[in-house]
Amino acid sequence: xxxxxxxxxxxxxxxxxxxxxxxxxxxxxxxxxxxxxxxxxxxxxxxxxxxxxxxxxxxxxxxxxxxxxxxxxxxxxxxxxxxxxxxxxxxxxxxxxxxxxxxxxxxxxxxxxxxxxxxxxxxxxxxxxxxxxxxxxxxxxxxxxxxxxxxxxxxxxxxxxxxxxxxxxxxxxxxxxxxxxxxxxxxxxxxxxxxxxxxxxxxxxxxxxxxxxxxxxxxxxxxxxxxxxxxxxxxxxxxxxxxxxxxxxxxxxxxxxxxxxxxxxxxxxxxxxxxxxxxxxxxxxxxxxxxxxxxxxxxxxxxxxxxxxxxxxxxxxxxxxxxxxxxxxxxxxxxxxxxxxxxxxxxxxxxxxxxxxxxxxxxxxxxxxxxxxxxxxxxxxxxxxxxxxxxxxxxxxxxxxxxxxxxxxxxxxxxxxxxxxxxxxxxxxxxxxxxxxxxxxxxx
Amino acid sequence: xxxxxxxxxxxxxxxxxxxxxxxxxxxxxxxxxxxxxxxxxxxxxxxxxxxxxxxxxxxxxxxxxxxxxxxxxxxxxxxxxxxxxxxxxxxxxxxxxxxxxxxxxxxxxxxxxxxxxxxxxxxxxxxxxxxxxxxxxxxxxxxxxxxxxxxxxxxxxxxxxxxxxxxxxxxxxxxxxxxxxxxxxxxxxxxxxxxxxxxxxxxxxxxxxxxxxxxxxxxxxxxxxxxxxxxxxxxxxxxxxxxxxxxxxxxxxx
Numbered sequence: 001x002x003x004x005x006x007x008x009x010x011x012x013x014x015x016x017x018x019x020x021x022x023x024x025x026x027x028x029x030x031x032x033x034x035x036x037x038x039x040x041x042x043x044x045x046x047x048x049x050x051x052x053x054x055x056x057x058x059x060x061x062x063x064x065x066x067x068x069x070x071x072x073x074x075x076x077x078x079x080x081x082x083x084x085x086x087x088x089x090x091x092x093x094x095x096x097x098x099x100x101x102x103x104x105x106x107x108x109x110x111x112x113x114x115x116x117x118x119x120x121x122x123x124x125x126x127x128x129x130x131x132x133x134x135x136x137x138x139x140x141x142x143x144x145x146x147x148x149x150x151x152x153x154x155x156x157x158x159x160x161x162x163x164x165x166x167x168x169x170x171x172x173x174x175x176x177x178x179x180x181x182x183x184x185x186x187x188x189x190x191x192x193x194x195x196x197x198x199x200x201x202x203x204x205x206x207x208x209x210x211x212x213x214x215x216x217x218x219x220x221x222x223x224x225x226x227x228x229x230x231x232x233x234x235x236x237x238x239x240x241x242x243x244x245x246x247x248x249x250x251x252x253x254x255x256x257x258x259x260x261x262x263x264x265x266x267x268x269x270x271x272x273x274x275x276x277x278x279x280x281x282x283x284x285x286x287x288x289x290x291x292x293x294x295x296x297x298x299x300x301x302x303x304x305x306x307x308x309x310x311x312x313x314x315x316x317x318x319x320x321x322x323x324x325x326x327x328x329x330x331x332x333x334x335x336x337x338x339x340x341x342x343x344x345x346x347x348x349x350x351x352x353x354x355x356x357x358x359x360x361x362x363x364x365x366x367x368x369x370x371x372x373x374x375x376x377x378x379x380x381x382x383x384x385x386x387x388x389x390x391x392x393x394x395x396x397x398x399x400x401x402x403x404x405x406x407x408x409x410x411x412x413x414x415x416x417x418x419x420x421x422x423x424x425x426x427x428x429x430x431x432x433x434x435x436x437x438x439x440x441x442x443x444x
Numbered sequence: 445x446x447x448x449x450x451x452x453x454x455x456x457x458x459x460x461x462x463x464x465x466x467x468x469x470x471x472x473x474x475x476x477x478x479x480x481x482x483x484x485x486x487x488x489x490x491x492x493x494x495x496x497x498x499x500x501x502x503x504x505x506x507x508x509x510x511x512x513x514x515x516x517x518x519x520x521x522x523x524x525x526x527x528x529x530x531x532x533x534x535x536x537x538x539x540x541x542x543x544x545x546x547x548x549x550x551x552x553x554x555x556x557x558x559x560x561x562x563x564x565x566x567x568x569x570x571x572x573x574x575x576x577x578x579x580x581x582x583x584x585x586x587x588x589x590x591x592x593x594x595x596x597x598x599x600x601x602x603x604x605x606x607x608x609x610x611x612x613x614x615x616x617x618x619x620x621x622x623x624x625x626x627x628x629x630x631x632x633x634x635x636x637x638x639x640x641x642x643x644x645x646x647x648x649x650x651x652x653x654x655x656x657x658x659x660x661x662x663x664x665x666x667x668x669x670x671x672x673x674x675x676x677x678x679x680x681x682x683x684x685x686x687x688x689x690x691x692x693x694x695x696x697x698x
Contacts (some may be wrong), residue, residue, distance in 0.1 A: 190565020191557060195612055197565035354566075354612050390558035393568035394514040395609035395616045395623035398501070401508040404681035405672070406621045409606055 027076070027158050028066035029170040035062040037117075041375060043210070049151060050120045051374035055140035060125075063116040063172065065158065070108050074160040074167065078116060078125050080133075083153035083173075088166055094130060100157070101126055101133040116158070123154065124176060128431040140178060149182070151175040151207065151373065159259075180378030181208050181370035183331065189366060189384040193391040196355045198343075200368055200381065207373040208348045214334065214380065215342035216325040216365045219357040224379035323385035325365040330382040337369070337377045363387045486658045486697050489528040489543070489582070493665075495691040497522035497549040499572060500673070500684045515551040519689075522549035522572075528580045530697070540584040543599065547574045548621060555611065569610050572685045576603040576631035587659075593639035595661065599692060603631035605671040605685040627672030627682040635665030637695055659697040667691050 031048075037060040040047035050059075070076070079100040086092050087100035103122045108114060121135030124143045135143075145152055153175050160167035186201035198213060289443040327340060333342060345353035358364060364387070367380035395406070496519035499510040525546025531541035539691040556562060578601030586592040596689050608624035616623040640660045641648035651657045671686030 156476075192564055192566030192612060193555075193558075195566055197612065356613055389564070391555040391564045391566050391568070391611070392514075392558050393555045393609060393611050393616050394510065394553075394570050395565075395568075396558075396618050397510040397514050398609075398683070399618050399621075401510040403501075403504060403507050403510065403683065405627070405683035406618075406623055406625045407680075408622050408624060409626055 007096060011193065025067070025069040025071055025160060025167055027070075027160070027168075027170045028068065029063060029158060029172060031172060033064050035064075036170065037062060045375045046151075046175070046373050048174055049179075049374050050123065050154075050174060052140055052178045052180070052376050054120050055124055055135075055178060056373075058135065058137075059120050061116075061118045061120065061156075063118070063158070065114055065116060067108055067112045067114070070160060071162070071167070074162045074165075076104070076106045076108055076114075076116070077159050077161045078106075078118060079159060080155045081155055081157065083155060085155065087155070087157040088159060088169060090164055090166060097424075098128050101128045102130070103133050103156075105132060118156070120176075121409060123156075124178070128183055130421065145176045146178045149177070149179040149205075149207075149372065149378070151378075175205075177372060177374045177376060180333065180376035181205070181372050183379045183381045184211065184368045184370055185381065187368055187381045187384050190352065191385045191386055191389050191391075193393075194356060194358050194388050195358055196364060196366060196386055196388055197352070197354050198354065198368060199386075202349055202351050203370045208370045209373055210344055210346040210348075210368050210371045210373055211238040211350055211353065212337065212341055212377055213343035213353060213355050214328055214337065214340040214367050214369065215346075215355060216327045216340060217350070217357075217362075218340050219342050219355070221361075294424070323365040323383040328365055328367045328380055328383055330367060331379050333379050334369070334377065342366070358388045360390055362390045451612060483658060484652050484656045484698075486539075489526075489530060489539075489580070489695055489697045491526040491545075491663070491693050491695045493524040493526060493545070493547065493693040494524075494693050495522060495667075496520060496689050497547075497572075497574075497687050499570075499687055500670075503673075511570075513539075514551050514555075515570070518551075520549055520551050521572060522547045522574070524548065524574070526668070528582075529581075530582070532622050536585050536589070538581060538585055538595070538597075540579070540581050542577075543578050543580040543601075545574075545576045545578070548572075549574070559566055560599050566612050568616075571608050571610065573606045574603060574669060574685065574687075575605070576669070577601050578631055578633070579696055582585070582637070585674050587639050593642050595637040597637065597663075599631070599633040599635075601631050602677075603629045603669050603671050603686065605669075607685045609681055617668075625680075626678075628677040629669055629671035629674050629686050631667075631669045633665050633667040633691075635663050635691070637661035637663040655698075657696050657698045661695040663691075663695050663696075665691040665693070 006443040030068040034048070036047075036054075038054065038057050041051075041053075046053075065076075067076070071072040079093060079102050081087045081092065085099040091097055093102070103118050104116055106114065106116060121137070121139055122133050123135070124145055125133045125135030125139045126144055127135075149354035151351070153173065156172040156174065157169055158172070158211065159169035181203055182205060183204050184200040186199075188199045192198075198210070223287040328334075336366045343353055343355040355364070355366060363385055365383050367383050369380050372378070392400075398405075498519050499511065502509040514642055524545055525543035528543035530539035531540045533539050544695065548571075550569055550571040554563040555566050555568040559563045573688050576599075578599040580597065580599045582595055582597040583593045586594055586596075605627040606624070610623070638661060640662055648660065652659070666688075667690070668688040669686040670684075672682035672684035673686060675682075
């Protein structure tokens with residue numbers, strides 16, 4: 001055998017048999033083709049990120065891959081690490097300095113275009129080690145990502161791995177955000193006709209995109225607050241029974257209602273938040289604030305100390321609370337916010353909004369929660385309550401005085417032709433028109 | 445040529461003696477006749493206008509003041525614009541042509557809870573868009589021929605006001621009647637414009653050469669509008685959203 005052919009054979013054999021580097025293989029992953037089992041949310045709400053609702057809804061990433069020359073004996077593994085974790089380095093996957101957790105271990109067989117399905121719960125579970133991280137619903141509330149209300153960057157590494165050998169992979173980046181923004185403070189409520197007006201202090205932290213309002217009873221419902229259904233034993237993320245923190249309803253504050261001078265001059269003082277009581281009590285509070293007792297205007301918000309104490313068997317409202325509601329509790333995160341949603345305001349800087357389609361003379365308890373960049377709804381603000389009433393808008397005052405104008409811009413009821421004093425005016429305009437035409441004609 | 449120019453000047457002086465006698469200033473730097481470059485064609489005038497606006501709604505009623513009761517005694521404010529077409533140039537007088545103006549004003553206040561004097565948290569708002577189609581005569585002979593930087597003018601024509609009453613929920617409806625409508629009337633105005641080109645003659649010339657703006661003015665106007673007071677055009681009940689008062693603004697001729 002000539003020397004050159006021997007050399008060539010050696011090179012080919014080395015190339016074919018080399019265990020340390022995967023030969024000419026590639027993993028193709030187009031981020032635009034990635035799907036979600038529950039679909040993408042609104043584009044304005046970072047649809048490729050992971051939210052609490054995604055987790056609670058058991059959403060899954062679906063990654064369509066194209067494998068070219070995937071080597072025999074290798075498995076396709078997906079590892080997750082916080083941004084910069086460098087999971088392609090074996091030292092970050094195993095050993096004492098492990099930073100990454102495995103969510104998929106897949107052996108390609110007959111297809112070169114597998115679809116890798118990864119539950120977001122498995123990503124969130126963050127079970128570091130050699131076994132596959134699997135998550136559950138509880139991870140949506142109790143994972144390490146549940147403690148921070150700012151989005152956490154994550155990288156998913158799609159790697160061909162055999163033993164200690166790692167081939168060239170692909171990285172898909174996302175973010176996880178499971179905690180909504182803090183509750184707004186300084187909430188005030190005012191009376192309108194079939195409407196309540198809300199004001200609050202802007203929440204300064206977090207990636208807030210807007211605020212949502214929650215009403216008990218919701219608009220269109222005549223219930224008086226006791227509307228919890230049997231299949232929804234607690235409307236909150238944390239069941240009140242499990243609440244270990246003491247805290248009777250406490251004094252919900254003075255909450256002086258607006259005086260008779262009304263909204264601008266008579267804003268009621270916000271009620272003081274209820275103070276935590278002794279654990280084990282039934283949570284009886286002192287007399288709640290008489291919100292808006294002076295008439296109209298913004299009443300102060302009731303105290304937020306209506307959370308339960310030990311020994312409570314349900315989330316019944318504390319005695320004496322000025323805004324009793326079994327469905328809304330200040331400081332709590334609603335499980336199904338859509339159920340009580342009654343309005344919203346968009347934008348971080350929003351500090352005012354209104355709830356419409358309410359029934360006059362029906363008392364409503366209302367709370368506000370901030371919403372972040374992935375749609376996570378934060379905990380409820382202290383509760384406020386008020387009763388919509390008819391108002392005298394200017395048009396009503398005008399009509400009551402005897403005015404009869406109105407009916408729309410385009411109602412056709414012209415009299416025959418303009419007469420009297422208007423004729424000279426129209427004559428002037430007609431003359432000007434004629435002059436204009438004459439001028440143009442001359443120009444030609 | 446010199447004699448003709450003198451005769452023209454004397455004729456103008458005789459016609460406008462009272463004004464010219466009190467406004468003789470040396471303004472040769474900015475006069476059209478002294479311009480070194482030919483003036484660009486002048487066909488239009490544009491005004492940016494502002495001033496107080498308190499509609500005369502309460503004049504409709506005897507002993508009742510729904511507007512004052514709701515919005516108080518403040519004057520309010522309006523902002524508007526007008527475009528005039530200077531169709532005709534009358535020798536030794538000025539320009540004449542039609543003009544269209546549009547303005548916007550609104551008043552808002554907290555509505556009272558029905559049957560009480562207690563203010564609610566809901567706002568009630570009255571929005572008015574006064575418009576007019578007028579004939580405009582601008583007597584610019586003083587500036588053109590005598591160098592006096594004043595242009596008196598007058599406007600007369602037809603006015604139309606579109607108004608609406610709204611709350612937080614939108615336009616209100618009471619007794620099945622929508623709270624918006626239109627009001628017709630007469631529109632009259634008299635005013636004077638101060639020619640600003642004499643402040644910066646070179647800039648004024650450059651403005652004309654580069655942008656085609658012939659003249660820049662600051663103007664003060666007294667305006668009278670009886671929107672809704674007349675049933676000559678429309679017999680349907682109308683809200684008296686007209687007003688009278690002064691208007692201040694900036695005008696460009698181009």
